[in-house]
Every structure is written in structure tokens, then in C-alpha cells.
Amino acid sequence: MSTLIASATLLTASAAGLSYTYWQLLDSRRRLRVINSHRIAAHSAIQKSRMDLLEVRNRAKLLEETVTGGATAVEKVHKAISSTTFGLIDHFSRDDQFRQTARKARETHDQTSQQIYHGVRTTNRALHILADTLIIGQAEKRIISRKHKKRHP
Numbered sequence: 001m002s003t004l005i006a007s008a009t010l011l012t013a014s015a016a017g018l019s020y021t022y023w024q025l026l027d028s029r030r031r032l033r034v035i036n037s038h039r040i041a042a043h044s045a046i047q048k049s050r051m052d053l054l055e056v057r058n059r060a061k062l063l064e065e066t067v068t069g070g071a072t073a074v075e076k077v078h079k080a081i082s083s084t085t086f087g088l089i090d091h092f093s094r095d096d097q098f099r100q101t102a103r104k105a106r107e108t109h110d111q112t113s114q115q116i117y118h119g120v121r122t123t124n125r126a127l128h129i130l131a132d133t134l135i136i137g138q139a140e141k142r143i144i145s146r147k148h149k150k151r152h153p
Helices: 002-092 096-151
Strands: none
Touching: 002 096
8 A cells, every 4th residue: 555655646746747847848938939039029120220221222322323314314405405506506607707606615515514414423422422421321330339239238
């Protein structure tokens, strides 16, 4: 009888031990899921800030390309109009002195307009570099400094 009681006690103790171990396993899994969800959330926040920064860069680049392309399109239309106008003056003018003056005016006009459009493109590029340095560069520094602060408490 004492062996039966001892066996029952040992079986009960081992069942309790198994139950406690199983409960710890479930608790560890739950805690692991919580930790994993926090890790995913942190990773998502980092990815979001990277994507936001990339979006700002892409928008700035698109804006720069749009202004440059627009300036080029306007320049081509301007050249077509001035070429037509000066060509008609050259073709229909009967006075040689007027024709020579118109040719000089055309050279001056073409040179000046070329410089203006070049200035527009140069200014556009400089503004893009300035914005990249001031806005995007500072945003990158903030993201990097946040990473370093989180790694080194």
C-alpha cells in the first residue's frame, strides 16, 4: 500500500511538474509574440521613416526635372517663334541696313535668351542641392541620431 501511495504521489508530482512546465512554455510563447510584435513595430517605424525620406527625395527630384523640362520646352517654343520672326524679317526686308540690324538683334536675342534659360536651369539645380542639403540632409541626420540613441542607451 505504501508503494501505491508513493507511486500516486510521484505521479501527481510529475503531472504537476509537467503542467507547470507546459504553463511556462505557453507563457514564454506569449511573451515571445509580444517581443516580436514590438520588434516588427520598431522595424516598421524605421521603414516608414526611410520611405518618407525616399518620397521627399523623389518629389524633389521630380520637381527639379519638371522645372528643367519645362524650361527646355519653353526655350524650344521661344526659339521657334524668334526664328520665325527673324526669318520673316530677313526674308521680306528690302533694306539691307535694316536686315543687318535685325541679324545683330537676333544674335543678341539668341545669346541673351540662351543665357536666361541656362540661368533658370542652373538656379533650379542649385535650389535642389540647397533643399537636399538643408531639408533632406537634416532629416537623414535625425533618423541616424535616433538609431544611435536607441542602440546606445
